[in-house]
Amino acid sequence: MHHHFLLSIAAILLTASLQSISFAQQYPTKPVKIIVAATPGGTGDIFARAIALKLQDALGKPVLVEYKPGAATNIGSDFVAKSAPDGYTILINGLPLAVNPALFANMSFSPSKDLTPIIEVAQMLNVITVNPAVGVKSLKELVELAKKEPGKLNYGSPGAGSSSYLAAELLGVKTGAKFTHVAYQGNAQATTDHIGGTLQVGFVNLPVALQFVKNGRLMPLAVTSAKRSPLLPDVPTVAEALGIPDYELTGWFGLLAPAHTPPEIVARLQEETSRALKDPALIEIIKLAGGDVVGGSSAQFDAQLKKDTERLTKVIRMSGASIN
Numbered sequence: 001m002h003h004h005f006l007l008s009i010a011a012i013l014l015t016a017s018l019q020s021i022s023f024a025q026q027y028p029t030k031p032v033k034i035i036v037a038a039t040p041g042g043t044g045d046i047f048a049r050a051i052a053l054k055l056q057d058a059l060g061k062p063v064l065v066e067y068k069p070g071a072a073t074n075i076g077s078d079f080v081a082k083s084a085p086d087g088y089t090i091l092i093n094g095l096p097l098a099v100n101p102a103l104f105a106n107m108s109f110s111p112s113k114d115l116t117p118i119i120e121v122a123q124m125l126n127v128i129t130v131n132p133a134v135g136v137k138s139l140k141e142l143v144e145l146a147k148k149e150p151g152k153l154n155y156g157s158p159g160a161g162s163s164s165y166l167a168a169e170l171l172g173v174k175t176g177a178k179f180t181h182v183a184y185q186g187n188a189q190a191t192t193d194h195i196g197g198t199l200q201v202g203f204v205n206l207p208v209a210l211q212f213v214k215n216g217r218l219m220p221l222a223v224t225s226a227k228r229s230p231l232l233p234d235v236p237t238v239a240e241a242l243g244i245p246d247y248e249l250t251g252w253f254g255l256l257a258p259a260h261t262p263p264e265i266v267a268r269l270q271e272e273t274s275r276a277l278k279d280p281a282l283i284e285i286i287k288l289a290g291g292d293v294v295g296g297s298s299a300q301f302d303a304q305l306k307k308d309t310e311r312l313t314k315v316i317r318m319s320g321a322s323i324n
Helices: 002-026 043-059 074-081 096-103 139-148 163-175 187-196 206-214 238-242 263-276 280-288 298-319
Strands: 032-036 063-067 089-094 115-130 154-157 180-183 201-205 219-223 250-258 291-295
Touching: 032 043, 032 074, 043 063, 043 089, 043 115, 043 250, 043 263, 043 280, 074 089, 074 096, 074 115, 074 250, 089 096, 089 115, 096 298, 115 139, 115 163, 115 206, 115 263, 115 298, 139 163, 139 219, 139 238, 154 163, 154 187, 154 201, 163 201, 163 238, 163 298, 187 201, 187 206, 201 206, 206 219, 219 238, 250 263, 250 291, 250 298, 263 298, 280 291
Parallel strands: 032 063, 032 089, 154 180
Antiparallel strands: 089 250, 115 201, 115 219, 115 250, 115 291
16 A cells, blocks of 8 residues: 555656646747747847847747836836746846835846846946046046035936936945935936036946947046956956956846746746857947956856845845835
């Protein structure tokens, strides 16, 4: 009796695991949607479309890109968090997932509890620039000026959760420099005002700044990443420019699924995206949009998200920023 009972338990477990394997092998049986939590034309959109084309080939089903912008990406993220956990609705998003819980008083979802990281796609760095009229020649001089005349120097960003804003606030937290933040709808207008001199300082996505740095309309002082950029090899990192070891702020984008998506489906999406990110044509698209391909495992992306959430929540608390 006992022996039969164990055998039947084993049979049930085997059937269940075979079912989950065949479930993953059947996946997908219909189109997959990638939700961009921002407006069309931004970096996340460029990455999403490029990945969608590669995934479509790999999965043998259409992969569609849809836009759900608003509330500093919370609308799109919330939509995916509340979608069926079946691998047919996934999200592309970035730093807002790490910082929005600290910026918004009441979030309708929890990035850490309601979403499952699939893979980190790319990282982007910012370059700290000044309008040449400011007259400083180094980041050290800029920091000294911003401490001597607190709040006199303006910079713009697309909002409190953006990499530009966080790079500026982190610099303030580390050095005591005080800048005045001006919020914009997007990077384009902020960059125009920076070139025009309304904004003296910029924490600008590198590809956006690059052409203006090359033609001398903006002066680069440092990059916000841990390593120098091959696009601006002569420009030091913030750590090098100021001799502070632990300054690093890079934006990133990754793919996430609703929590409780079957692990086999998460693994399949991770594997296919990882393979796509090795394709030279896709790498080129990501480079032109200002990203460095990351790839790696779901666990690595999860660790990056946790690290940034913890670190940047402290920066936001110290800066007193909030969005209500």
